Amino acid sequence: MENKNAIWLLMGDFNEVREKCDRLSKIVCASSMEAFNSFIHEADLEDFAMWGRKFTWMSQDGKSLSKIDRFLVCHGFLAHWNMASVTALPRLHSDHSPLILVSDFYDFGPIPFKIFNSWPQLDGLHKIVLDSWAKPIKGGDNDKLLLRKFQPLKNDIRCWRYSLRNKENEEYGELVKKIDLLELQAEQRGLSSPERASWKKWKSRIIEIDSIRRLDLNQKARESKRRCGVVEMIKRRDRTVSPSNL
Numbered sequence: 001m002e003n004k005n006a007i008w009l010l011m012g013d014f015n016e017v018r019e020k021c022d023r024l025s026k027i028v029c030a031s032s033m034e035a036f037n038s039f040i041h042e043a044d045l046e047d048f049a050m051w052g053r054k055f056t057w058m059s060q061d062g063k064s065l066s067k068i069d070r071f072l073v074c075h076g077f078l079a080h081w082n083m084a085s086v087t088a089l090p091r092l093h094s095d096h097s098p099l100i101l102v103s104d105f106y107d108f109g110p111i112p113f114k115i116f117n118s119w120p121q122l123d124g125l126h127k128i129v130l131d132s133w134a135k136p137i138k139g140g141d142n143d144k145l146l147l148r149k150f151q152p153l154k155n156d157i158r159c160w161r162y163s164l165r166n167k168e169n170e171e172y173g174e175l176v177k178k179i180d181l182l183e184l185q186a187e188q189r190g191l192s193s194p195e196r197a198s199w200k201k202w203k204s205r206i207i208e209i210d211s212i213r214r215l216d217l218n219q220k221a222r223e224s225k226r227r228c229g230v231v232e233m234i235k236r237r238d239r240t241v242s243p244s245n246l
Contacts, residue, residue, distance in 0.1 A: 008074040022067035045072040052088035056097045062191040118215035132156040
């Protein structure tokens with residue numbers, strides 16, 4: 001990297017290891033490993049120590065593991081963010097571990113309650129609605145009757161979703177622990193056929209749960225985009241009718 005004033009960060013799958021211990025496989029190419037290390041040295045880059053796990057890639061059969069994904073940064077990057085760290089996360093949807101480079105932390109606040117499009121696909125919502133709607137209420141004006149119908153329905157749905165989310169999070173957490181344990185064991189020894197079958201089954205369930213969650217995230221993104229559009233429209237209107245324009 002010839003521009004010494006710039007800050008360089010390279011990241012991704014380099015498809016090569018730096019040391020023999022970075023690959024749990026019978027095949028290790030010494031010349032390719034030497035060429036990769038020479039590139040890092042000549043480019044004056046630094047490699048991060050990685051937390052979370054030892055390897056970033058695992059074959060579909062669970063027999064081969066390698067550390068081929070990484071962040072490479074220049075000295076200027078480390079001078080600005082000397083507390084930065086890299087963590088490898090569990091491999092849930094890919095044969096590669098997601099890598100996170102962390103320098104700052106943010107709190108985006110609590111998530112508001114909403115009714116999401118994914119909920120009809122979950123167990124129990126239909127019964128919750130029927131049971132709540134069948135509850136008797138006292139007389140009054142039609143609009144007040146409807147209001148008193150909707151309020152307990154909303155509370156019942158909230159309690160149902162809270163209970164279901166806790167069970168889902170508990171199941172998800174247990175699946176992540178099981179997958180993580182097997183992958184860590186695979187870094188030390190080969191997995192048996194039953195273990196590989198369980199590993200694939202658990203990962204499929206993780207993907208199923210995340211597909212439901214993805215529906216909610218897509219809905220949130222659309223709502224956020226609409227809100228931003230409304231805010232921008234109001235700003236344009238206010239600029240149009242401001243005293244300076246009258």
